[in-house]
Amino acid sequence: MVSRGYALRTKGLIPLVGVALALSACGGDKDNGAATGSASPGPSASASGSAASGDPASLKAKITFMQWGTQEEVNQTKELLKKFNEKFPNIQVDVASKDWETYWTAITAQAASQTLPDVYKMDEAYLDKYAKLGAMKDLTSLMSANGFDASEFEPNVLKKLQSGGKQYALPRDANTIVVFYNKKLFADPKSNPAGAPVPTGQMSWDDLIDIAKKMTLDKSGKTAADAGFNPSGVAQWGLMMDAAGSADSVLESQLWSNGAKLVNDDQSFAMNSPEALEVLRKFSSLITELHVVPNFGQAQSISKDPFLALSTGKVAISFGGSWNTSEYKTAGIDFEAILPPKFKEEKTVVQETGYAIGPTTKNEQAAWTLANWLSGPEGQIALAEQGQSVPANKKAAEAYFAKDEGYDKKVFIESQQYAIPVPFFDGKEKLLWDIIPQKLTNPLSGKGDLQKAIDDIQKAYGK
Template sequence: MASRGFAIRAKWLFPLLGASLALTACGGNNDKGAATGSPSAPSASSASESAGSGDPTSLKAKLTFMQWGTQEEVNQTKELLKLFNAKYPDIQVDVVSKDWETYWTAITAQAASQSLPDVFKMDEAYLDKYAKLGAMKDLTDLMARNSFDASEFEPNVMKKLQSGGKQYALPRDANTIVVFYNKKLFADPKTNPQGAPVPTGEMTWDQMTDIAKKMTLDKSGRTAADPGFDASSISQWGLMMDAAGSADSVLESQLWSNGAKLVNDDESFAMNSPEALEVLTRFRDLITQQHVVPTFGQAQSLSKDPFLSLTTGKVAVSFGGSWNTSEYKTAGIDFEAILPPKFKEEKTVVQETGYAIGPTTKEEQAAWTLVNWLSGPEGQIALAEQGQSVPANKKASDAFLAKDEGYDKQVFIDSQKYAIPVPFFDGKEKLLWDIIPQKLANPLSGKGDLQKAIEDIQKAYGK
């Protein structure tokens, strides 16, 4: 699956998690693991591919693997497993798939009854919640015993699947948030009357703002940089960015870019700082003063998902996810991808899913072999060749880039180097998906005081 789609799936069911899971799910997890956060040891391969002694290729076991996703994604998983079985013919893997909401309801119920699958997909947003409730095996010791080579991944990619300094899942993919621009709009004098240059990676926000002004047009063809520009009749937007609604994918990384944070390492609120206010003021001015970014209401009239606004042909530049490229192509948009603009330092967001092992599995050896293969070079190269996700393993980069899709895919690999090291923790999803969108959307559109909004967010967050 390409991504969680945070803005779309901000609210969903967890009513039983705190109660039933806390009582029963921890019973089967006796694997204490090592204390290191990202185990690494020199190794020619990702691991010895065995959780114990003996030849892993001779293992005989039957595993259940559960994931969320469409039938197409199930078929892609089964294709990966065919390759896995070519090497491990006696490890049978049955695939169970559910839609997003049903998946988490099932995981919650199965964790409470200690009947979790042997291996299952885990989203970074909920890893900490489930790890604290004992719903996943701590992989740290398994990784150390098998000389797992963590250097095959960017450190912050591994860290996003940790809780309390321990590794609870191995990376499946590393889908990233970057910036896309519509090449046709820049090339056509009618839609680019001032000849604005195409944006480039790591531009400053001053440079991006200048381009956005020249690419924002009113119905008379005047740009936002021209005298007489009519901000009430905009027909083409220079930049699409929903900082409040995309707090996890846009706002948090840009706070880091300016030397600020959303939350501290101890989970306390950190946005009440001059550097954070500077970021919010800049984003508000892009809407209310420069008129190059639409208000929340205007953005919604273009597209319910701001990352898909580029498909309308009325937006020159937009933040988006690596998974949005197929939708841009379907819409007939000729686009390019670049690293986001920056305040002081380049910072990006990686949205990850990983592979976890059930704490009560009776087939630990086989489960480890499967998870290690899927995250290792062979599995990740096969995933890259399918073209469905950006691989997390560095050794799969060449296979991913070899498939020419008409735009610079290297940006998705490069962006992993700049990923902010901010794992989710229990309660952070409410801050990102509920509190910030509710408290910040209007002030960013000029309806309310930004400093008061920050204080209101902190009060609602409560830490």
């Protein structure tokens, strides 16, 4: 996958026309039908399944589960469900899947026709939309009634799957945005002639910039810190960062780090502040004055996805997602992962998916049992052992660490405690993925006034 902002901007917004009207007539006792794809709900024992003598292990039901992803990811889910059935042998789960874009089209159609799966994957970016449309069951009362242990998660991890203070999905994974560096470039005197030290987690921006200057080389081998450095002929970049294009994964957390915000709690625009302007000026100087970060055109010539630029071997330090590690390995990059630099406080971004329950399920208890197990210690440990996702449940951390990948995986768990508490809401995705990239990219590269860009963003956002 690529950075969510880059991926979703190219695919447009989810079509939701007509869903609200259809859901307004939705009744809790209506059969939820079959999920689009290979899943079919089949008969169920009762509105919430049946359990002999109150024993959850004997709960009997047939339910549907839907997700996006590759066939490999579907197979991994089926492996998880085998473990689930070791504890709950009488709950049959039929799995359906779609690719990312088709998935949301299917979910939207199923919401309109009241045929949603019993349990389905939900991305935090779209949770608020579907919650307001009534396409997910409010899980707050179920969590209370079933003794859900919220302490197993960082508070902001749970919060990102809430809308209006209510929990609409249980956490599945917590992909985090951190900083990576190429160990080979730092170790080789040819690529590190100034002897720059490797960066460390939670460095100040000024300290990181000093390192980036020493690791930016022109074609003659001079660093950006040397007299006579040629910024028009850079052969190796000290730092890769697209603050405008990665507004959701880089810019917003760094605004928080400096005591600023992108939006307020009431969804009004908040970036028109001295602290926010200070961040933008710092980021612009990296491109226009210090020449340690490529401008947008230069960055695109290195990698269409800035998070994958480290794979080229021409970038010393880069922001990236926890999911990028496999691509770095495939490219033969010997890398390390650290917490991002900070202005005043350490702040990170966690991008989450979760498990939602269809509002018209006739198998509420079985659906809850599945979602709760997948999000709980047993399911999260099984997920961690697969090594494909960063678990959201803190009790699965040790299982995740047990698989040695050759770099510090602890940073992905540690970073969750610094996650900014900013759930998505309807309209924010347009601000992050359309307005900010359009209005801010050129000014950050020195082609336009930053204050005017902020004003233009606010005007286009309209709040």
